Amino acid sequence: MPKDGIGASTKRREDIRFLTGNGRYTDDINLRGQAYVHFLRSEVAHGRIRSIDTSAASAMPGVIRIFTAEDFGHAGGLPCGWLVTDRFGEPMQEPKHPILAEGKVRHVGDPICGIVAETLEQARDAAEAIELDIEELPAVVDMRKALEDNSVKVHDDLTSNLCYDWGFVEENKEAVNAAFAEAAHVVSVELTNNRLCANPMEARVAIGDYDPWNEQHTLYTTSQNPHVIRLLMGAFVLSLPEHKLRIVAPDVGGGFGSKIYHYAEEAFCTHVAKVLRQPVKWTSTRSEAFISDAHARDHVSKVELALDKDHNFLAIRSTTLANMGAYLSTFAPSVPTWLHGTLMAGPYKTPLVYVNVKAVFTNTVAVDAYRGAGRPEATFQLERIIDKAARELGVDGVELRRKNFIKPEQFPYQTPVAVEYDSGNFHATMDKMLELSNYANLDKRVEESRKKGKLRGFGISQYIEACGIAPSHLVGQLGARAGLYETATVRVNATGSISVLTGCHSHGQGHETSFPQIVADMIGIDASQIDIVHGDTATTPMGMGTYGSRSMAVGGSALVKATNKIIDKAKKIAAHLLEASEADIELKDGKFSVAGTDKSVDWAGVTLAAYVPHNYPLESLEPGLEETAFYDPNNFTFPSGCYGCEIEVDPDTGKVEIMAFTAADDFGVVINPMIVEGQVHGGLAQGIGQALTENCVYDENGQLLTGSFMDYTMPRADDLPVFKVDHSCFTPCTHNPLGAKGCGEAGAIGAPPAVVNAVIDALHRAGHTHVQHINMPVTPARVWAAMNSK
Numbered sequence: 001m002p003k004d005g006i007g008a009s010t011k012r013r014e015d016i017r018f019l020t021g022n023g024r025y026t027d028d029i030n031l032r033g034q035a036y037v038h039f040l041r042s043e044v045a046h047g048r049i050r051s052i053d054t055s056a057a058s059a060m061p062g063v064i065r066i067f068t069a070e071d072f073g074h075a076g077g078l079p080c081g082w083l084v085t086d087r088f089g090e091p092m093q094e095p096k097h098p099i100l101a102e103g104k105v106r107h108v109g110d111p112i113c114g115i116v117a118e119t120l121e122q123a124r125d126a127a128e129a130i131e132l133d134i135e136e137l138p139a140v141v142d143m144r145k146a147l148e149d150n151s152v153k154v155h156d157d158l159t160s161n162l163c164y165d166w167g168f169v170e171e172n173k174e175a176v177n178a179a180f181a182e183a184a185h186v187v188s189v190e191l192t193n194n195r196l197c198a199n200p201m202e203a204r205v206a207i208g209d210y211d212p213w214n215e216q217h218t219l220y221t222t223s224q225n226p227h228v229i230r231l232l233m234g235a236f237v238l239s240l241p242e243h244k245l246r247i248v249a250p251d252v253g254g255g256f257g258s259k260i261y262h263y264a265e266e267a268f269c270t271h272v273a274k275v276l277r278q279p280v281k282w283t284s285t286r287s288e289a290f291i292s293d294a295h296a297r298d299h300v301s302k303v304e305l306a307l308d309k310d311h312n313f314l315a316i317r318s319t320t321l322a323n324m325g326a327y328l329s330t331f332a333p334s335v336p337t338w339l340h341g342t343l344m345a346g347p348y349k350t351p352l353v354y355v356n357v358k359a360v361f362t363n364t365v366a367v368d369a370y371r372g373a374g375r376p377e378a379t380f381q382l383e384r385i386i387d388k389a390a391r392e393l394g395v396d397g398v399e400l401r402r403k404n405f406i407k408p409e410q411f412p413y414q415t416p417v418a419v420e421y422d423s424g425n426f427h428a429t430m431d432k433m434l435e436l437s438n439y440a441n442l443d444k445r446v447e448e449s450r451k452k453g454k455l456r457g458f459g460i461s462q463y464i465e466a467c468g469i470a471p472s473h474l475v476g477q478l479g480a481r482a483g484l485y486e487t488a489t490v491r492v493n494a495t496g497s498i499s500v501l502t503g504c505h506s507h508g509q510g511h512e513t514s515f516p517q518i519v520a521d522m523i524g525i526d527a528s529q530i531d532i533v534h535g536d537t538a539t540t541p542m543g544m545g546t547y548g549s550r551s552m553a554v555g556g557s558a559l560v561k562a563t564n565k566i567i568d569k570a571k572k573i574a575a576h577l578l579e580a581s582e583a584d585i586e587l588k589d590g591k592f593s594v595a596g597t598d599k600s601v602d603w604a605g606v607t608l609a610a611y612v613p614h615n616y617p618l619e620s621l622e623p624g625l626e627e628t629a630f631y632d633p634n635n636f637t638f639p640s641g642c643y644g645c646e647i648e649v650d651p652d653t654g655k656v657e658i659m660a661f662t663a664a665d666d667f668g669v670v671i672n673p674m675i676v677e678g679q680v681h682g683g684l685a686q687g688i689g690q691a692l693t694e695n696c697v698y699d700e701n702g703q704l705l706t707g708s709f710m711d712y713t714m715p716r717a718d719d720l721p722v723f724k725v726d727h728s729c730f731t732p733c734t735h736n737p738l739g740a741k742g743c744g745e746a747g748a749i750g751a752p753p754a755v756v757n758a759v760i761d762a763l764h765r766a767g768h769t770h771v772q773h774i775n776m777p778v779t780p781a782r783v784w785a786a787m788n789s790k
Contacts (some may be wrong), residue, residue, distance in 0.1 A: 003205075004528075004570040005521030009674035013514040021462060023251040026205035026222050027283050034207070035064055037269060038123035039702035040113040040130055041291065043106035043364040045139035045702020046152070049103055049132070052113065057129035062122030064276060066130070067114040069100040069266070075271065078237040078262055078327070081228075082334040083479040084359075087167030092359070094163075095155040095325040097236070097366075099264045099271075105134065106154055106326035107289025107363050108704055113700070114268050116280055139702035143321040144302060153363040154326055157705070163324050163333065163359035168341040169417060176354040179315035183306035187244040187389040192775045193377045195298035196697035196711060198370050202253025202721055204293065205274040208269030215244055219270045222720075223249040224259045224505050225545020228482065230537050232262045232330070232578045238271055245270075249535040252507035256686070257369040258293045260547050261330040261726040264603070265292075271286035286431060290707040296370030298323035299336060303381040305389050306629070316344055321368075329368035333359065338478050339374025339466070346382040347464045347640055348404040353416050363702040369750040371686055373548065375465040383461045383753035388772060391764065398531045400460055402427065412734075419466060421638045422455040424666060428729040430676055432664035433558040434643040435458075436724050447763060450467065455649040456659070457762025461754035463643070466636040467742035468553035471630075473737050475658040485632035486550070490519065490566050492625040494611035496604035498530045503543010504555035506532050508682075510675040511551060517671055518738070519554055522563045524590035525603055541628055549742030552671060553637045553733065559628035560737040563747070563760035570606050572621055577601050577609055637733045637741040645754035649762045654784030656692060656759055663750065664723040668733045668741035676743045680725045683747020689715035695777050713777075752776060763787060 004010045015022050054066040077096035084092045096102075101112045113130055117123035125656040140146045146161040154161055167173065180186055207220040212709045217240060223229050227249035234240040249710050252259060269280050284292065300321045306314040322336035341355040380687065390397035405426040406413050434440070440460050449456035469475065489501040500515055516530035534540055543555070567587060574592035575582040585594045593600035609616070610625040646660040663680055693713035697705045705714040732739030759778050763771045763786070771786045 002520045002524060002526055003011060003717060004526065005517055006515060006671050008672065010513055010527065010672055011514045011519060012510045012675065014510065021091040024388035025111065025202055025251050025253055025606055026207065027219050029207055029220050029250070031207065031279035031784060034281050035116050035276065036120040037125050037280050037282035038115045038120060039111040039114065039265070040127045042101065042108060042110040042112055042720055044105060044134060044136045045108050045764065046137040046201065047105050047134040048137060049105065049112070049134055049239055049284060051133040053131035054113065056381055057115065057126040058117065060122065060126045060129060063126045064116045064118065066126065067100065067116070067272060068112070069098055069102040072099045072271070075267065076097055076237045078230050078264060078267070079483050080328040080333065081232070081330045083481065084164050084166060084333040084337050085479065086164040089171050092333055092599060093158045095158055095180040099267050108363055108702055111264055111364060112324070114272065115258040116272060116276065126438050129720045131736055135516045141364060141700060141702050142696045143323055143360040144363060145336065146362050147358065147390040152364055154492055161361040163328070163361055165243060166337050167356045170338070172352055172416065173354050176315045176317055176352045179316060179352050180304065180306045183314050185307040185310040185393060186304060187385060187392055188302060188304040189385050189773050190302045191381065191384055191773060193299040193301065194387045194690065194694070194776045196291055196296040196370055196694050197696055198256040198258035198293060198296060198691055199714060200254030200256055200258060203289045204259065204263065205283045206265045206269040207279060207281045210274040210277065211278040216246065217244060217270055217274065219266055220248045220250070221266050222259050223247065223256045224252070224507060224547055226505065226535060226537050227263050227542050228545055229266065229501060231482070231672060233266070233267055234272065236548055237267045242331065247537045249505055252505070255507045256371045257296070257373060257547060260545070261294055261368055262406055263704070266291050287707060291365060291704060294329045294368035295325065295365045296367060296758070297377065297378050298367050301381055301761060303385045305385045307389065311393060311400060311403060313348055313350040316350050318344060318355045320357045320496055320510050322357055324361055325364045325366035326361060327366045329366040332366060332368045335369050335374045336377065340378050340417050342417045343375050343378040343464065343466060344382065345417050346379065346463055347406060347424065349406050350404070351416060355748045360776045365697055369547065371683060374747045375745065376752060379461065379463045380753045383772065384756065387757045387760065389735050397460055398430070402430065419636060421464070422635060422734045424464065424638060424640050425641060425729060425731050429640065429664040429666055430462060431640040431661050432729050433644045436664065436726060437644040437646065437662040439644065449648050453651070454477030455651055455762040455766045457758045457760070457765060458646055458754060459647070459754045459756065459758030459761055461643045461750045461757065463750040464640040464747060465743070465749050467549035467639055468633055468637040469548040469550055470554060470633040472635065476515050484544055485630050486554040486558045487543045487628065487630050488555065488562045489541050489628040490559070491624065492607050492610070494608050496525070496529065496607040499533055500530060500559060501533045501540045502555055503541050503545070504551045504558065505546045508544065509551055510544060514552065514672045514675055515556065518559055519563050520645050522560070522567065523603060524588060549639070549744045552738065552740045553736055553742050554631060554633055556671070556738050556740060557633070557736045558629050558631035561631055565627035565629060566625060569625060569627070573606050573609050574601055576617060576621065577606065603780045634735045637668065637736070638657070639665065639741040639743060641746060643750040643754040645758040647755070647758040647762060649759065649783060651766070651787065652781070654780035654787065656783060658688065658755070660721050660724070663747065664729060665743065665746055666730050666741070667727050667743045668730055669739035670727055670730065671740065673727070676727060677725050679744045680747050681723055683714055683745060684723055684751050687748040687751025688720060688755055691776050691778055692719065693754040693777050759783060
């Protein structure tokens with residue numbers, strides 16, 4: 001077998017070009033004759049546009065044209081890709097999201113005008129000369145106030161600021177209430193899942209181009225799913241035929257969910273390039289990104305846990321206010337509902353669950369999926385309430401979790417929240433975490449910290465997530481407005497090298513390394529003979545892109561199917577060449593042989609015969625060797641794991657320092673262990689960032705107070721320990737051909753509750769038992785205030 005097949009920690013081949021400065025990102029692309037775009041954005045959170053005077057600005061040097069909403073009267077609004085039906089059977093309220101503000105501005109950063117000029121500096125200068133007359137209106141930022149009867153409405157044409165009132169499972173509601181009424185113990189906690197900005201290293205860019213000779217539109221953009229952008233923008237916004245619209249997403253410097261969505265700037269540049277008959281380019285500044293990229297999380301929840309006298313979980317009840325922002329981003333409605341409610345059972349055998357979510361419009365930037373998307377919110381609620389329950393009951397949190405785990409022999413396990421877990425071993429991952437973290441000697445380390453004047457604590461988080469977002473028939477019933485399959489084309493060249501064309505998109509996941517490992521392993525050739533092509537709708541098959549830890553479980557499975565088709569046809573060719581029955585042909589280590597004989601032909605011999613079909617049975621076997629496969633899963637995949645976080649608190653300042661962090665994950669079959677470890681490290685860094693430092697804050701007037709890295713605190717290298725990462729306790733996924741589950745979001749899901757639980761543990765060990773919860777981010781000021789409160 002090849003040394004770089006499945007299970008090998010092959011170094012990422014794409015890193016060579018990235019580390020040597022040879023990556024090709026969207027901003028590296030400059031087209032001949034291109035103009036530059038600058039957007040004049042609203043400086044107020046809510047206002048009525050009385051007039052826009054562009055006459056002086058239009059006459060300034062280099063200005064080509066200034067566009068307003070009137071220039072997009074023909075266009076549709078940016079579409080929402082998921083329709084949520086509320087608990088009364090009514091569809092959600094779905095306001096129009098215009099390309100440029102129509103009549104009103106609804107958040108700071110709402111684009112009002114697009115200035116196109118010969119240089120970016122000229123476009124920026126012209127923006128300052130535009131005279132805006134905006135009647136500032138009261139802004140609504142707080143979700144509870146937004147739901148009051150007399151609240152200002154974000155959208156005048158809606159009945160209220162309530163997008164939907166969702167209940168799940170509605171049929172369980174009365175049974176859940178009865179379980180709480182009869183429970184021996186009831187525990188509750190109110191908590192906030194803080195608003196975040198994704199802040200990928202590369203800001204968003206859009207370049208529109210138009211070829212009048214063939215009426216071809218091209219958009220170069222920083223996207224995680226170019227085919228979806230083509231579908232949404234072409235069909236719903238600009239009414240363009242798909243075969244006349246090409247989307248190219250070259251190297252992309254991180255996404256974390258924020259580059260899934262179709263943004264106004266993409267539609268603007270695509271349309272304006274045709275109007276002006278010249279390419280136009282927009283590059284976001286970091287300040288723009290804070291007020292135009294989709295934000296994340298922003299939930300306010302109350303979660304309750306009912307237990308019997310033996311501490312068995314009886315029921316979970318959760319109520320959440322979820323901030324949608326001013327508009328519905330592409331997948332926003334699904335995040336606090338189907339991606340959150342269906343995980344509220346967690347890895348526990350709780351028989352009854354009821355989740356109520358009210359989604360609310362406010363005068364803030366739209367909120368959508370960010371690494372984990374709904375799963376972190378569910379896990380944070382569960383792991384905080386279980387930790388609190390253990391303290392109130394005076395029992396060990398480890399044992400309380402173990403007592404209520406789903407057991408390995410119970411799989412497949414039907415949860416009370418619709419999903420069925422196919423595999424897992426929660427006891428094993430917890431045992432591994434406790435072993436690697438040296439939990440048995442924790443008390444000794446606590447005492448050592450006490451002697452230094454520090455408070456030490458340990459926090460545990462046990463998570464399960466749903467990944468490989470699918471299957472299409474199921475998510476369609478739940479409101480998805482797109483299929484969630486994936487595709488792969490395997491194109492074998494005459495000399496035996498292979499090009500894999502995938503509908504997935506790689507923006508840090510390492511597909512150019514791990515996808516070839518699959519094909520190399522199946523055929524028995526060196527992975528260096530295999531190239532990956534992605535990111536261009538003109539050359540790749542229609543696919544749904546990369547998000548939700550789906551690339552390997554769904555895209556990789558499509559690749560397995562396509563490669564199997566290649567092998568099947570190659571065996572037919574080999575049988576012809578060896579004058580044998582196809583049933584007798586075996587493939588091993590890149591060589592086809594006739595079973596029980598020494599007759600064989602190598603891979604290159606078969607591939608050459610496919611394209612040089614001399615003496616070929618053309619009546620039964622076509623020339624060529626290229627196959628395409630679509631894969632639509634039967635179920636989600638369910639990665640799981642146990643995380644342990646050990647911290648010290650400085651009692652004089654409240655500063656939290658992470659001393660150690662251990663992650664024991666079950667990702668199913670791992671294709672490239674090194675890449676998986678890197679994915680976990682990244683997720684942990686972002687999860688710890690949410691727990692300790694990151695926070696998007698608006699004032700009561702809708703002004704973003706954390707609109708730069710001076711105020712929005714990103715975690716730095718010295719904020720993080722050396723992580724211990726393990727994925728040896730794996731249970732294969734039972735319903736995809738790879739047995740893979742997905743790994744990219746795990747760290748961001750499991751880390752936040754582990755950190756907060758550790759802080760609470762440290763304070764309780766030091767006698768601060770009055771501190772029951774601290775909202776994220778757990779900053780020094782918040783910790784100090786909690787310790788010193790009465």
